[in-house]
Amino acid sequence: MSTKETKEPTKNKMEKEQPIKQKKKGAPPVGLWLRVGPDLVLEELLRDLRQIFFVINGSDYERNMHAIEIFGDESDEEFRKKAGLVAAFGRDGGLAVIYRGSPSVAAEIEADGVLLKTLDDLPIAREHFGEEGIIGLACGTSQENAAAAHDAALDFVSFGTGKSTFPPPDVLRFWTLLSDKPAVVEGPITNDYVSYWVEAEAGFLDAGDYIWAHGKGVMQGTSNMLHAIELALESQQKKH
Numbered sequence: 275m276s277t278k279e280t281k282e283p284t285k286n287k288m289e290k291e292q293p294i295k296q297k298k299k300g301a302p303p304v305g306l307w308l309r310v311g312p313d314l315v316l317e318e319l320l321r322d323l324r325q326i327f328f329v330i331n332g333s334d335y336e337r338n339m340h341a342i343e344i345f346g347d348e349s350d351e352e353f354r355k356k357a358g359l360v361a362a363f364g365r366d367g368g369l370a371v372i373y374r375g376s377p378s379v380a381a382e383i384e385a386d387g388v389l390l391k392t393l394d395d396l397p398i399a400r401e402h403f404g405e406e407g408i409i410g411l412a413c414g415t416s417q418e419n420a421a422a423a424h425d426a427a428l429d430f431v432s433f434g435t436g437k438s439t440f441p442p443p444d445v446l447r448f449w450t451l452l453s454d455k456p457a458v459v460e461g462p463i464t465n466d467y468v469s470y471w472v473e474a475e476a477g478f479l480d481a482g483d484y485i486w487a488h489g490k491g492v493m494q495g496t497s498n499m500l501h502a503i504e505l506a507l508e509s510q511q512k513k514h
Contacts, residue, residue, distance in 0.1 A: 307341050307343060308343065310345070311345055329497050340370070344373050393423070414434065430478075438461070472507060481495075485499065
């Protein structure tokens, strides 16, 4: 059980209205995090995203809490144009759109928010996104960075090694004891690992590699991940 004080539930900035009223109130406490890089062909990417959105928006919740992270060479004008199209497509699909990198580029492509690489960029991020935008910090595996993000009242953090490995569990535990804001767990998460990270109180799971590599397509990959999250949440509720 978490040692944080019980608070009245509030709407997370990343929660998005579903197009049709669903059975369950609110949004699930754990969402999918889809990373989109510069090496994907736009036509194929939008096709896959359309199918992923179809599955996500067919869930049993009134709201979803899933996000797209866009990253790439922000000095490349062609990339920024493509990123703007993906951002618009993601917003229309009902997902939060986050850009990893410069707050100015995040604002240019009209993302919902930005994942900062350093807190030195926080003043310009606040200038572009104000109080309504979503601002997070990529903390790597650093508890010190996570504590700084908490002190700066950021909306979320991400933890990752930058390699095909998971962040150490203790850094996520540190964050969940410190804050009730969501944390993204980066790494090669498959449906087999979902239960562990849900139990560890992750807010978002880096599910893109599993979904895009699924042998039966992105719709099946997305469905598998959402099902695994739901089973893990049900198991967690029974324990507590």
